[in-house]
Amino acid sequence: MSIKILQGDITKLNVDAIVNAANRSLLGGGGVDGCIHRAAGKELLAECRTLGGCPTGEAKVTGGYKLPCRYVIHTVGPVWSGGDRDEEKLLTSCYENSLVLAAEKGCSTVAFPLISAGVYGYPKDDAFRVAYDTIGRFLEEKGSDMEVSIVIFDRADYEKYKSIYG
Numbered sequence: 723m724s725i726k727i728l729q730g731d732i733t734k735l736n737v738d739a740i741v742n743a744a745n746r747s748l749l750g751g752g753g754v755d756g757c758i759h760r761a762a763g764k765e766l767l768a769e770c771r772t773l774g775g776c777p778t779g780e781a782k783v784t785g786g787y788k789l790p791c792r793y794v795i796h797t798v799g800p801v802w803s804g805g806d807r808d809e810e811k812l813l814t815s816c817y818e819n820s821l822v823l824a825a826e827k828g829c830s831t832v833a834f835p836l837i838s839a840g841v842y843g844y845p846k847d848d849a850f851r852v853a854y855d856t857i858g859r860f861l862e863e864k865g866s867d868m869e870v871s872i873v874i875f876d877r878a879d880y881e882k883y884k885s886i887y888g
């Protein structure tokens with residue numbers, strides 16, 4: 723089982739699939755979503771328009787276009803509203819459903835940003851714990867040898883998570 727913690731810009735990674743922290747429209751936005759659409763080019767938005775959006779907690783896959791990855795898996799995290807609106811369950815589903823799609827596409831390397839931990843306001847340390855635990859449980863339960871990275875944008879956060887979990 724292999725979980726890596728990396729620091730930097732997810733759009734630069736040479737992996738089979740990167741995961742996008744999208745919104746339900748799948749038509750782009752700010753944060754990592756904006757970075758991914760800018761780096762992938764207009765064709766990504768054109769494919770996203772054909773998908774009919776995506777419910778919170780679920781995931782859909784597109785090509786990577788100008789990105790170095792083959793696929794972008796778009797998942798929609800929950801908006802944090804205090805913790806009693808199934809946020810943890812929905813965030814867990816984001817990771818699970820994204821990993822199911824990655825496995826279906828035959829990916830051996832996948833990278834996630836910290837879903838919901840930016841604009842959507844999920845407390846970062848909790849968002850990291852959900853990511854780490856869910857990915858670990860999935861790989862163990864499936865006996866999968868997929869190599870999964872969690873990419874932390876902020877260097878200080880990266881140092882912190884690396885020292886706790888690395």
Ligand code: AR6
Pocket residue numbers: 730731732733743744745750751752753754755756757799835836837838839840841842843844873874875876
């Ligand atoms: N590489 C890796 N991580 C990044 C990058 C990057 N290039 N850019 C930002 N992050 P956010 P959300 C980190 O806000 O909270 C969009 O408008 C960032 O530091 O991108 O799920 C969508 O369209 C944070 O830790 O996603 C939705 O409307 C993490 O990625 C909404 O934001 C997630 O922050 C989704 O909000």
